[in-house]
Amino acid sequence: MIKEYIIEKGLFSINTILIILSSLMVIFLLNESIPIIQNYGIGDFIFGLTWSPDNNIFGILPMIAGSVIITGLSLVLSIPLAISCAIFLEEIAPSNIKKLFKPIIQTLAGIPSVIYGFFGLTVIVPLIRNNFTGSGFSVITASIILAVMILPTIISVSQDAIKSVPENYKEASFGLGSTHWQVIRNIILPTALPGIVTAIILGIGRAIGETLAVLMLVGNVNIIPTSIFEPARTLTSNIALEMGYATGIHYNALFTTATVLFAMIIILMSICWMIQKRGVGNAC
Amino acid sequence: MKIEVNHFNAGFGNMEILKDINLKIPKHSVTALIGPSGCGKSTFLRSINRMNDLSRDFCCNGDILINSMNIYGDEIDVVDLRKNVGMVFQKANPFPMSIYDNVAYGLRIHGIHDDYEISKVVEKSLKQAALWEEVEDKLFESALNLSGGQQQRLCIARTIAVNPDIILMDEPCSALDPISTLKIEELISELKKDYTIVLVTHNMQQAKRSSDYTAFFLNGEVIESGLTRNIFQNPQEIKTQDYIMGRFG
Amino acid sequence: MHVKSIQKITSFWFKLSGAITLAILMIIVSYILIKGIGAINLEFLLTKPVDSGREGGILPMILSSLYLLAVTSFIAIPLGVGSALYMAEYNENHKLEVVIRFISQVLASVPSIVFGLFGLAFLIFFLKTGWSLLSGGVILSLMSMPTIYQVSEVALKSVPEHYKEGCYGMGATKWQCITSIILPTAASGIFTGIILALTRAFSEAAAVMYLVGSSLEMPTSLLDTGRPLPLHLYVLANEGISMENAYGTAFVLIAIVLTITILSNHIISKYEIKLGV
Numbered sequence: 001m002i003k004e005y006i007i008e009k010g011l012f013s014i015n016t017i018l019i020i021l022s023s024l025m026v027i028f029l030l031n032e033s034i035p036i037i038q039n040y041g042i043g044d045f046i047f048g049l050t051w052s053p054d055n056n057i058f059g060i061l062p063m064i065a066g067s068v069i070i071t072g073l074s075l076v077l078s079i080p081l082a083i084s085c086a087i088f089l090e091e092i093a094p095s096n097i098k099k100l101f102k103p104i105i106q107t108l109a110g111i112p113s114v115i116y117g118f119f120g121l122t123v124i125v126p127l128i129r130n131n132f133t134g135s136g137f138s139v140i141t142a143s144i145i146l147a148v149m150i151l152p153t154i155i156s157v158s159q160d161a162i163k164s165v166p167e168n169y170k171e172a173s174f175g176l177g178s179t180h181w182q183v184i185r186n187i188i189l190p191t192a193l194p195g196i197v198t199a200i201i202l203g204i205g206r207a208i209g210e211t212l213a214v215l216m217l218v219g220n221v222n223i224i225p226t227s228i229f230e231p232a233r234t235l236t237s238n239i240a241l242e243m244g245y246a247t248g249i250h251y252n253a254l255f256t257t258a259t260v261l262f263a264m265i266i267i268l269m270s271i272c273w274m275i276q277k278r279g280v281g282n283a284c
Numbered sequence: 285m286k287i288e289v290n291h292f293n294a295g296f297g298n299m300e301i302l303k304d305i306n307l308k309i310p311k312h313s314v315t316a317l318i319g320p321s322g323c324g325k326s327t328f329l330r331s332i333n334r335m336n337d338l339s340r341d342f343c344c345n346g347d348i349l350i351n352s353m354n355i356y357g358d359e360i361d362v363v364d365l366r367k368n369v370g371m372v373f374q375k376a377n378p379f380p381m382s383i384y385d386n387v388a389y390g391l392r393i394h395g396i397h398d399d400y401e402i403s404k405v406v407e408k409s410l411k412q413a414a415l416w417e418e419v420e421d422k423l424f425e426s427a428l429n430l431s432g433g434q435q436q437r438l439c440i441a442r443t444i445a446v447n448p449d450i451i452l453m454d455e456p457c458s459a460l461d462p463i464s465t466l467k468i469e470e471l472i473s474e475l476k477k478d479y480t481i482v483l484v485t486h487n488m489q490q491a492k493r494s495s496d497y498t499a500f501f502l503n504g505e506v507i508e509s510g511l512t513r514n515i516f517q518n519p520q521e522i523k524t525q526d527y528i529m530g531r532f533g
Numbered sequence: 534m535h536v537k538s539i540q541k542i543t544s545f546w547f548k549l550s551g552a553i554t555l556a557i558l559m560i561i562v563s564y565i566l567i568k569g570i571g572a573i574n575l576e577f578l579l580t581k582p583v584d585s586g587r588e589g590g591i592l593p594m595i596l597s598s599l600y601l602l603a604v605t606s607f608i609a610i611p612l613g614v615g616s617a618l619y620m621a622e623y624n625e626n627h628k629l630e631v632v633i634r635f636i637s638q639v640l641a642s643v644p645s646i647v648f649g650l651f652g653l654a655f656l657i658f659f660l661k662t663g664w665s666l667l668s669g670g671v672i673l674s675l676m677s678m679p680t681i682y683q684v685s686e687v688a689l690k691s692v693p694e695h696y697k698e699g700c701y702g703m704g705a706t707k708w709q710c711i712t713s714i715i716l717p718t719a720a721s722g723i724f725t726g727i728i729l730a731l732t733r734a735f736s737e738a739a740a741v742m743y744l745v746g747s748s749l750e751m752p753t754s755l756l757d758t759g760r761p762l763p764l765h766l767y768v769l770a771n772e773g774i775s776m777e778n779a780y781g782t783a784f785v786l787i788a789i790v791l792t793i794t795i796l797s798n799h800i801i802s803k804y805e806i807k808l809g810v
Contacts, residue, residue: 011619022636025651084550092547108558110790112736114763118770179540209644211739236646258647269639367704377695380808390703426809
């Protein structure tokens, strides 16, 4: 019985470690952000248009714009394909094709982001440069690659949502003489909607957080882009670019950038959390 | 008396399920617990091996004595108790492992690791559970490939492998077809030579066919108990009569 | 439009979307494999890079990646599975469950570069562990733990209640029940989670780029600096050092990831057949 007690307490303490480590992360991020908040104010930092570490000016609005635009564009490219593919796998594909797709989605999710970046660099960048305008390092290049990267996340999470639509809803609708598309549009998609929204939010999280693939493709010029063929800079690529040599207040400014990213993720996950809770409420 | 229950009350949280149960269960016999759904017979059965302890809000008072020892006493180790009081569940629940490993499971967790000894007990238990001939040549295949009736007999074999004193059966045939049910009933009459069996059943015919004693539960109370013959042919209480005649439940 | 023609068009589009998804994967994987195969030979796999990677091989990078993977497995698997085990089998405190679940959901989505920044501030500057594979591995563990936790918790919670009843009914203690029934039944799910998390850790470059020291030397211990394969690929490609070696490195990376995926799927299906589920 003493052994059982020790095991239980041991397993409990692991959870404590998880809580302590994540608290430490928040504390370090906030602590290193304090100088920026005190000297510049969080408003000037977030809405400032100029980022010039040499002159101690730190404004991240162009990077926020870069992150948001690139994420939004990648969603526009990814969502229709991902959700259709999820419907295909759950509703249309015969079971052997469905089985075949499991490792395919897994592999798509498992390919290192550097490989995606490298593929973008050697294939998409020249493609954009030769067929459209600019250097090829642009918002659209990064968005195309990000769209592929978030594809597996959105497919697999919405697949789960579609799978969990009760069979009898569908049967009832088929029984009334609906076509498959009508069942999908009127029954499956509305019922699976909370799960699909969750899938999209997880996709947004992944797109905002992606660092190296974007860094390799987006050109990293610190302006608010006015066309999809212009370069931009994202919050993550900004940190990755400058972390290696930043000191003093510049170092703090990168931490504040990370804090902003962290806050964005917390907001996204809270939305996700609320949807999931409401979903459970509906199901009861 | 093998099991003696004195003024036993039990419930979950604020909900009272069993009220002042008094019952005597003789050894080497089959005692059937009958009654409508929700009458507390399963809760009572699960009190005898303290399976109810798995839900934290379970509470009880009064005594259940097995071999004159109060199983809710402080010195009782639940693990030893459950080794001594085996249980067969409503839904056959073989573990996702081979047939052999299922039967060997109890021996191994109770510290027996001698392969020769284990193989002897496995064979003996499967024979006792009237399953040996059907599975002899596929002992190392997954138990989940067996039919429902075979799975239930495997669960019985698994239970008797650790040589318990008492076997509790919680509606063991409710998910089975008539032929498998008959096999299990034959097995029950065979097993009572060596074990004391307490059987919860919904099936009146089954209680009549395979039990020596019967206790009729209603709303958490024992309305009547005694020899099965007497309960079915000459019930003393109106409620028992009504239930047996099929007027409710 | 007629209902039936809409049905035909939509049905075609859904099939097409499956085909497009498949095509995307095929194009990326085969592009890398075809372009990279030329760079692969024993010398490339078994020697040190020369002249910042313009010449020579990638052995130190393969070793660095393996060291990182070892540290991550060693820390993240027991912690991730352990905390899931506690949540699924022991915990009675609903608030703790909500807190842990939220934390792991957030941590699983926090950008890897933020983990890297935290590692730099906490491990390198605060604890002064020094730039090393160990520091990188610790941060990768923190990144991998939430995924292992999340997937394992789902797997553990889906172990049927009647298995546990059967097991306690035989007189098993909780720990016996966990080791003999619950873990083996949940094993394929837990294994999937571990593979998922480790593949990501193996593929990660941003989180460790400022922790591992990015050296080109052969690492001989965990306390040495190193440079894992993904980071090497990033440096080669982004700084335009050698495209040929970049393709070669990408080939090795993707070959390893593919092997892990195929092998683990194979093991899982074999195991599930054995269990009979």
